Amino acid sequence: MDKELSLEKLFSEIILFFIRNKYLIASITIAGVLSVILFQKLKPAFFKTNAIATSGIAAYERFEDDDILNQRTAINMINNLQLDVRKEDFYAISKKLNISFEESAGIKYIEAEQIFREDQDEKKHNTPKFQIDLIVRDNSLITVVQNGLISYFNNNEYIKTYQKIYNETNNDIINSIDEEIKELKSLRNTQNSTIDFSTHTILSSRDEMDIQNQIVDLKHKKSIIITNNVMLKPITFVEDFSYTTIEEREVIVWGSAVGFLSFILSIIISIILEIKRKALKQES
Secondary structure (H helix, E strand, O other): OHHHHHHHHHHHHHHHHHHHOHHHHHHHHHHHHHHHHHHHHHOOOEEEEEEEEEOOHHHHHOOOOOOOOOOHHHHHHHHHHHHHHHHOOHHHHHHHHOOOHHHHHOEEEEEEEEEEEEOOOOOEEEEEEEEEEEEEOOOOHHHHHHHHHHHHHHOOHHHHHHHHHHHHHHHHHHHHHHHHHHHHHHHHHOOOOOOOHHHOOOOOOOOHHHHHHHHHHHHHHHHHHHHHHHHOOOOEEEEOOOOOOOOEOOHHHHHHHHHHHHHHHHHHHHHHHHHHHHHHHHHO
């Protein structure tokens, strides 16, 4: 019973404390929130957007392992730009992206992350796509940064070397496939040929349908290689950065945080004032 009375008295004291100091607590809390809102409104806005991209770097390197065949190299290249942003090394950024110093100084944040797909067992697997998150101080820089990224990848010496070798070897494979197709067509059109087919590893029988199927398979492989040669660029934007006009100011986040801190501060000040009033009352 005494415990219940003590709890009731405690709650009563707390309620009375807030009633006595309601104006002070409210004024300090509101002042804190309003100051943040005013500061955020006066502070330069920024614009947040993202894009989906893919890169041919992993294909150029010809990794066969699916765990390795991801966009790690491309992602690391973009995330290295964020390291320069954090250091405010805008000169380095301007050189890498082939943009002006003033334009590079307008980049607030840039980072990339791998896009995964989930199977039925909710296991994540690599995809050839990745997402790029971008924050700039002026929305006119969105297109500038996208073009800068294309230049950044296209002019990288490591990528240029691998891409050149990749395309050259693919062209050699295409020529070999053309020769095989030519030979198969010749075999198909030859009547009563005396050629020993057992010496041709690509043939398993003299059946004309079998030869036709092999020609179709080779043409399919050739079409894939040609497509890769044309489409696999150092970086390709599957979806461009959205040209947003909505300003981001983080008013809600900072307003909530400062509002809470202002509320705590107002309680501390109220407690100090109450203690001081009681001390003065006892002295008198």
